[in-house]
Amino acid sequence: MTKTHTTRSIEPDRQDADPDFERLLSYIESEYGFATTYYATKYLRRRIRSRLSRNHLERDDYESYLSLLKADDGEERTALLDALSVNVTSFYRDPSIWDGLRDVLETAQEDASGGISIWSVPCSDGREPYSLAMLARDTDGVDANRVSIRASDIDEEILSSARSGVYEQRRTADVASELEYLDDHESYVERTTIEGTDAFEVSDEIKRAVEFDRFDLINDRITGSYDLILCRNFFIYLDANYQQIVLEKLYDALRPGGYFVLGKAETMPQDLKEQFEPVYKRSRIYRRS
Numbered sequence: 001m002t003k004t005h006t007t008r009s010i011e012p013d014r015q016d017a018d019p020d021f022e023r024l025l026s027y028i029e030s031e032y033g034f035a036t037t038y039y040a041t042k043y044l045r046r047r048i049r050s051r052l053s054r055n056h057l058e059r060d061d062y063e064s065y066l067s068l069l070k071a072d073d074g075e076e077r078t079a080l081l082d083a084l085s086v087n088v089t090s091f092y093r094d095p096s097i098w099d100g101l102r103d104v105l106e107t108a109q110e111d112a113s114g115g116i117s118i119w120s121v122p123c124s125d126g127r128e129p130y131s132l133a134m135l136a137r138d139t140d141g142v143d144a145n146r147v148s149i150r151a152s153d154i155d156e157e158i159l160s161s162a163r164s165g166v167y168e169q170r171r172t173a174d175v176a177s178e179l180e181y182l183d184d185h186e187s188y189v190e191r192t193t194i195e196g197t198d199a200f201e202v203s204d205e206i207k208r209a210v211e212f213d214r215f216d217l218i219n220d221r222i223t224g225s226y227d228l229i230l231c232r233n234f235f236i237y238l239d240a241n242y243q244q245i246v247l248e249k250l251y252d253a254l255r256p257g258g259y260f261v262l263g264k265a266e267t268m269p270q271d272l273k274e275q276f277e278p279v280y281k282r283s284r285i286y287r288r289s
Contacts, residue, residue, distance in 0.1 A: 020062040024048070027066055032077060034084055034154075035218040038242040047083045051076070078157065085155040089124040091131050091167075091178035093232075094264050098135065098181060100280035101228075104259050106141045108227050111257065115146035118228045119253070121217055123151035126162025126210065127178070128230060130202050133209035134188045144209070150226075152215035159212050165202035168194055175200050217246060222253045229254060232284075233263035244269045251275055254288040261285050 025036040025044065036044060049059055055076070057064050069076060092098050108116045116136075120129040129151035136144040153159050167175045179185040179200070189200045217234070229250055235243045247269065254260060260276060262268065262284035268276055276286035 018060065018062065020066070021045070021060075024062045024066045024069075027069065028080070028084075032081060033216070033219060034081060035216075038218050038238050038246075039084075040237060040239050043237045044084070048080070051080050051083055054079070082155055082157055085122070085153070085158065089127050091127045091175065092181035093128070093178075094283075095181050097261065097264065097280075097283040097285070098131070100283045100285045101132075101261070102135060102139050104228060104279070104285065105136060105139050105147070108259065109142050109146070112146070112227060115148055116142075116228065117224070117226045117255075118147065118149045118230070119152070119224075119226045120149065120230045121152040121215060122155075122231075122234055123153050123159075123162060123212070125158055125167070126151060126165065126202075126212070127167070128232070129162075129210045129212075130165065130206055131181075132230075133206045134182060134185065136209075137188070137206075138182050138184065147209070149210045150224075151210050151212045152217075153212075154214065154216050156214055159214060163207075163212050165207050166192070166194065167200050167202075169198040169200070217249075218242075222249055224253065225255045226253055226258060227255055228259045228261070230261045232261055233265065235266045236263065244271060247272055251288065256288060258288045259285060260288065 028034050029036045048062070048065070052059065052061060052065050055065065055068060057068075069080070105116065118129075118132055120132065123129050129149050132149055133144070133147075136142050136147045151162065153162070169175050179189060182188070188203050188206050190203060192199050192201050217231070231250055235246070238246065250260065251272070259279065264282075264284055266284060268278075268284075268286065275289055277289045279285045279287050
């Protein structure tokens with residue numbers, strides 16, 4: 001992970017925070033390049049406390065955990081950054097949104113003189129961008145060969161899993177049910193087993209349709225422009241002071257008339273409503289004005 005040299009400042013809602021907690025956050029930001037300043041305090045506490053528990057430390061013993069990180073050989077650093085990353089996803093999460101996206105792909109195909117460029121960020125374990133690749137092939141009026149999909153995440157481990165395209169069937173992850181959004185999903189995935197556990201593997205055709213890369217949505221500079229950007233269920237974890245900053249970066253990465261998708265639990269800040277015209281308001285699908 002690229003190391004940054006930003007100076008961490010304490011936000012107003014953190015002024016009365018535990019100084020040990022603040023020192024820990026400052027260390028994570030300066031040494032690991034993870035911009036803790038941007039994230040909501042409750043979210044950070046919850047994720048970091050999970051690591052304290054795993055290391056048999058008291059609930060708020062941030063001082064001991066900081067000492068552990070300073071003496072760490074890299075294993076705990078990796079586990080912490082994985083815990084801080086947003087990795088909740090599924091195939092065709094919130095099916096009503098995908099109905100709107102099908103229409104968006106058809107409209108974008110009509111408007112595009114070249115191909116359709118899509119960016120899924122953060123992409124977690126790849127199910128969202130793979131869902132897009134399958135949807136493009138399942139939608140009349142869309143030439144899937146003219147659709148390029150970039151999928152980015154900050155977590156190298158989750159990206160490795162995404163590239164493999166293999167998903168186990170579990171009680172907490174009913175992959176078969178997730179895929180039922182498409183009538184003919186068997187054309188794009190194959191049933192397999194992993195150590196006796198039922199699993200699904202995305203076909204080589206679908207894997208080739210998605211290009212994965214590591215990207216820090218907060219610290220890294222966005223290059224390129226896109227017809228469609230999906231950034232779903234990321235802003236609910238950000239401190240409110242920084243949501244607009246990131247949204248403005250994504251707005252600049254959209255081509256004129258390009259589409260942008262938030263998570264269903266997220267809302268567009270008032271100051272940006274003139275820049276983003278709602279297309280399917282309940283599904284949080286917007287178009288750059």
